[in-house]
Amino acid sequence: MPKILVVDDDAAIRRLLRNTLVRADYTVVEAEDGKSALRQAAVEHPSAILLDLGLPDRDGLGVIPLLRANGDAVILVVSARDAVDERVTALDLGADDFVTKPFDTDELLARLRVALRHRESSGTTPMVIRRGDLSIDLDRRIIRRGDEEIHLTRKEHDVLGILARHVGRVVTHERILAACWGAGEESRVEYLRIVIRNLRQKLESPGSVGSVIANELGVGYRLRAEA
Structure with a gap:
């Protein structure tokens, strides 16, 4: 063990x-x-x-x-x-x-x-990450909930991608901004909040309890993983 x-x-x-x-x-x-x-x-x-x-x-x-x-x-x-x-x-x-x-x-x-x-x-990032009926195909940038394909903007794909590659772990605001907007773009936290809000609206099933993306207040975001 x-x-x-x-x-x-x-x-x-x-x-x-x-x-x-x-x-x-x-x-x-x-x-x-x-x-x-x-x-x-x-x-x-x-x-x-x-x-x-x-x-x-x-x-x-x-x-x-x-x-x-x-x-x-x-x-x-x-x-x-x-x-x-x-x-x-x-x-x-x-x-x-x-x-x-x-x-x-x-x-x-x-x-x-x-x-x-x-x-x-971590040595080989899986091609598809699944959480319940949500599947995230990192390589093909295809997101599905059940049989329904969810259409994301390029920036939404970028942010979801970095969260998915660290599923279950907190990714800091600074790290997301550097990866998705570029170095020196820490001031774009408000843009990140908008992208996260849109992702939550698109990814969550109707009537679901709890958010797919958790907010670690003042620190960053976490794509929830089933323990």
């Missing part, structure tokens, strides 16, 4: 995460600070790392690029620090997702499953 490295200086939180992960059939190793996290990551080669930002020896934000430079494990930040700028920074530094304390253990496990699946398939 996948091995998960839990990095947190709070023994009670480590115990909660260890028990939750073991019940879900994961193997768990632990670290209480940044130095031991880097050592454990190098020795144990975990599939995923649950990383707190408030570590006693160094800021967890500084640990993310070191972990990313020395391995390809999923990095899921689990922290009480929920400021938008810190969440954006963590994602831009290489974290795959961000869960705020206090957290729901079922949601955390779902986020972990999605991130692990994405990492396993």
